Amino acid sequence: MLLEGHRRGLDTTRAVTGAVDNTTRSWLTTLYLSSVVAPRVQVDTEDIQRLITERGYDRERKLNAILVHTREEIDTVATGLAEGVTFAEMARRFSLDDRSAAQGGELGFVDVEAAERSYVPADVFRDLPLGQVSEPLSAGKSWHVVRFTEDRPADPTKARHQLKEELYTQGLQQAQEEEQEQLRARFSLVRHDEALSLIVDAYRQQNTTSLDNSDMPLYTFDGEQVSVRAAQQVLRGGAPPRVLAQREGAIAILNRRVLAPRMFAHAAIVEDLVDGAELEEHRRELREDILLATLRRQETDMVDVSEIEVRQFYDDHPEQFVHERSVWAEELLLATESEARQVHQLIVDGADLAELVSRSLRADAERRSARHHYHPGEVALYPRLVPAMLAAKKGELMGPLEVDGGWSVFRIAYANEGGIEPFDSVQRQARALLLKRRQQSALGAFLQHLRDTHASVVVIHAEHLAKALPDEVL
Structure with a gap:
């Protein structure tokens, strides 16, 4: 297949070379961030403990509540409490939750997350003093007032892991931004505003065709150049057009999605994080993988199936469409x-x-x-x-x-x-199954054609192949 891909010139197409370049940069960027930037990020246990305390993860509180249908009813409850009627008595009179009402509104100990699921905001959980009744709170379509009558320590182990990850992510983001600023200065970055305006105008006019073939430089740094076309290849992967139609929004997205990876990848090479031979071997393997994938798509994309064939496949293979x-x-x-x-x-x-x-x-x-x-x-x-x-x-x-x-x-x-699904409900599934079979058949025929075509130059050593393949393939 590689021979055929080269014969067709696929290895030199913009799609293949661009994919190789972008994937290589992604690998180099990851290498640089993991080797140079990430080790700088340290999470202080004191910061974790501070957040545990601030967010209330270090305790559980015994929750009492009076739940009613309407705002008017909860105002009546609040008035009764203000006039001296006990919380337990008002709960027994008014609360919709019969079980807790019989216990004077007591629902048991909850942590901050369970409280939020019960429509008790986190700030109320953290700040409401013991014994004090809250203001009326919305509880979906209902209303309630709550109070806490007892606190006890909670195990914050789960929260500690979550907060450590949160702080690490924040620290890594900050470290990346700081590193990018240092690289901007080190590499003497220049942004070309004419190219930026070209991108913004194209997205504003909702016509980006001109960007696909523009070699106008958008960024230059340390002998490197990022063209408008190269930037558009990245932006085409899902950047929001409405944001790109505004100058400041475009600058932010281009910095994050185009410039930062380019500079990190370049820095990885400058810092000798990978030697030339290793880099070239990585690119060679990538090129072969992408070339093979491109060739497979060329052969299988030509395959199609008709609606009549799909229906016939459904009728011939009912076992494929049985559900429990x-x-x-x-x-x-x-x-x-x-x-x-x-x-x-x-x-x-x-x-x-x-x-x-x-x-x-x-x-x-x-x-x-x-x-x-x-x-x-x-x-x-x-x-x-x-x-x-x-x-x-x-x-x-x-x-x-x-x-x-x-x-x-x-x-x-x-x-x-259960039973066999009706055709109308599984038509897309049937088409996908049949199409996959046809594509596999077409690919098999194509491979056989290549074997026949290149039989004089390709020798398969069966004994070596048997040793190389896993048992399940054999």
Whole structure:
């Protein structure tokens, strides 16, 4: 394939050479940052401890709450408390959460993250004195007042790791910016404003074609030059056009995405972090990989399938489109049973389950709007949750159910009993499967053609090949 790629001249195309250059610079940039910049970043344990204390990660607080439907009701509660009625009595009279109401509003100990999931802002968790009642707080579609009656130390180990990573990331960003400023001076950087104006105007007019072929210098430094065309190759990878249409926005993006990597890569060479032979070997391997990928795309991009062929493939291979019985459920995972009961009551009283998603412990809950898909194959992962969901009736609110990691409240939105998917719902999948088969077949035929064409100059030593390949390939 390499011989064929060279024969077609793919190795000298702008696409291949540009990809080799950009990937090499990325490698050199990473090398420079990891070898020169990153070792300068130190995270002080005192700074970590300071943030633990400032953000309230070092303690848990016993939370008491009175939850009601409306602002008018919470104002009535606040008035009663101001007139001397005890918090416990007002909770028993008014709170929607029957379980905590019976305990005078007590919900148990929570950390700052659990408090935020219960609609208690972090600043209230940190600053509200023991025994003092908060101002009325919004709780989704409901309202509540809260107080804390006891504090106890918490294990901040998890927070310590998170804060260390946060401080390291901040320190690394600052170190990179400082290093870039030093390199600007060291390499006598010059930015050519005529080229900058060309880029800004092109994005303002929403016509960037002229940038693709412009060799006008945008930056020059230490004998290096970054052209408009080279910058556009990077910008085409997803930079926001509206920002690039403004001068200051374009400068910021170009500095971060174009200039900084170029200077770091150049500095890696200047500092002899990689010798010439190693760099050339790296580029050779990259060039071969990119050349092979380009040649494969050329051969497989010509393959297409018709809608008739897709339908025939679906009819001939029904086993490819069978699915198990499964359910789509709206589900929230809460930290404690009392919190789960409170959420359950909120939903019973009319709150939208999806609007409570910020309280869920599941990492992808907000991205999925609390909707999750479960099937029997996941019983090993969720041994209590999946059987309960598969047994539940559509639309019925279930829970709290104790599961791994907390307490679940869920409602089945849709149940699919399984079987062969109808063609309309899997047409794209069928097309992708058939197209992949055709492309693999075309690539195989192409390789055989190359073997036949170059049989006189290519010798395959089967015994050496057998030793080189892993057992699963053989």
